[in-house]
Amino acid sequence: xxxxxxxGISDMAKALKEKLGVRDVVIVPGDSDQTFWVQRDMGRxxxxxxxxxxxxSVHNTIAVTGGTTMASVAAMMSxxxxxxxxxxxxxxxxxxxxxxxxxxxxxxxxASRAQSDYHLLxxxxxxxxxxxxxxxxxxxxxxxxxxxxxxxxxxxGIGEAKTMAKRRRASTELLEQLETEHAxxxxxxxxxxxxxxxxxxxxxxxxxxxDLKQVEHVIVVAGGHSKAExxxxxxxxxPDIILITDEGAATTILxx
Ligand code: F6P
Numbered sequence: 001x002x003x004x005x006x007x008g009i010s011d012m013a014k015a016l017k018e019k020l021g022v023r024d025v026v027i028v029p030g031d032s033d034q035t036f037w038v039q040r041d042m043g044r045x046x047x048x049x050x051x052x053x054x055x056x057s058v059h060n061t062i063a064v065t066g067g068t069t070m071a072s073v074a075a076m077m078s079x080x081x082x083x084x085x086x087x088x089x090x091x092x093x094x095x096x097x098x099x100x101x102x103x104x105x106x107x108x109x110x111a112s113r114a115q116s117d118y119h120l121l122x123x124x125x126x127x128x129x130x131x132x133x134x135x136x137x138x139x140x141x142x143x144x145x146x147x148x149x150x151x152x153x154x155x156x157g158i159g160e161a162k163t164m165a166k167r168r169r170a171s172t173e174l175l176e177q178l179e180t181e182h183a184x185x186x187x188x189x190x191x192x193x194x195x196x197x198x199x200x201x202x203x204x205x206x207x208x209x210x211d212l213k214q215v216e217h218v219i220v221v222a223g224g225h226s227k228a229e230x231x232x233x234x235x236x237x238x239p240d241i242i243l244i245t246d247e248g249a250a251t252t253i254l255x256x
Contacts, residue, residue, distance in 0.1 A: 005029060009247065016243075016250050020235045024242045031248025032069075033224035038246050043072035046155065046221045046244045053153055053217040053242075054084045063091035063151035063207060064110060065188060066103040069221050070157050074106050077113035086116040089148050091156060092206035094125035095189045096168035119144045123205060136205060148206050154215050158187045158222035160230045165191070174200065185230035187220070188212075194229065196236030212238060219244060228252035 009027050017025040026045050030038035054060050064070060080086065088111040090103035099105060104120045111118030121144055123135055135141055159167075161183035165175055181199040183191040189202035190209050198209070212218055218238070222231050223246030232253055235241065 012247070012250050012254070015254055016245075019254060020232070020243065021239045022235055022241050022243050023239075025250075026242070026244045027250045028223070028244075028246050030246055031223070031225055032246050033226050033248055038223065038248070039069060039072045040076060042069065042221055042223050042244055042246055043074075043076035046073045046219060047076050047078065049219060049242060049244060050153065050155060051080060053219070054080065054082075054086065055152065056082065056084050058152070060084060060086045060153060061089060061147055061151045062086060062110075062153045062155065063089050063148055063215075064103060064107050064154075065091050065156040066095070066097050066101045066106050067157040067159065068101065069223070070103075070106045070155070071101065071109070073155065073221060074109040074113060077110045079113075079115045086114060087111075087147065088114070088116065088118040089144060089151065090121050090206065091148065091151070091154055092189055093121050093123050093204035095202050095204065096125060096170070101167075119147060121145075121148075121206065125204075145205060149211070151207070151215060153217045153219065154207065154212060155219045155221065156188055158185060158220060158227060158230050158234050160184065160227060161186050161191050185233040187234050192233050192237065194233045196233050196238075198237075209238075213240070217242065221245070223249045225249055225252040228256065232256065 013025045013027045028041040032038040088107045090107045164186040182193045183199045185192040191200040218241045220241045221244040225248040228249050
């Protein structure tokens with residue numbers, strides 16, 4: 001029955017929270033590798049959880065990353081019934097994704113569906129160091145970078161290292177390096193091995209991994225059995241997170 005299934009899922013969430021040592025775990029039924037709508041359900045669960053963490057006393061600045069999972073979060077976003085002020089910003093500059101999957105795109109979609117404010121980072125991925133240094137000094141960009149640093153909530157995805165490197169058209173050199181160093185996870189522009197050790201990072205502006213420790217609420221959304229190893233590796237170095245995942249990933253992690 002549906003009730004029995006839901007009870008099973010909440011037991012599973014408890015077990016996973018304990019195993020990973022994270023702040024909290026939410027699991028949606030199904031496996032997003034197999035059924036597309038499961039990713040949308042994770043999106044819906046992420047939106048619900050995000051709203052639980054919104055503050056009614058201070059302005060909520062929410063920094064987000066890109067990817068298909070985050071695009072699903074954006075697709076399920078809705079206005080806040082309590083009208084708490086929200087501003088969406090991209091967490092980091094470009095990471096080599098196509099326009100559809102960029103943090104800027106996800107950020108503007110989320111804001112439009114939430115009927116709230118947003119700011120984008122207009123810095124191209126590949127510019128000379130000289131141009132880059134000048135650009136981050138531009139008042140409009142400086143302003144957004146300050147907002148990003150002040151974010152009280154970060155919502156981000158996790159990917160498999162190899163899949164992400166290929167999707168971003170990484171050089172053969174980088175692909176080989178990731179292979180040699182046994183990279184299994186990617187999040188936030190950082191690549192990790194199975195122990196959660198950083199093996200490579202994409203140099204870009206915005207939040208750096210260390211900054212996450214200062215952020216009040218970090219909501220991580222990733223599912224599908226294929227991401228089990230990546231999730232496991234990532235949380236080893238960032239355990240103080242709220243994980244939104246699916247049954248496919250959860251079962252695989254619990255078995256391992
Ligand atoms: O590139 C942005 C990003 O959030 C990565 O940090 C992450 O690994 C990836 O997207 C996840 O993508 P998807 O949700 O499509 O698996």
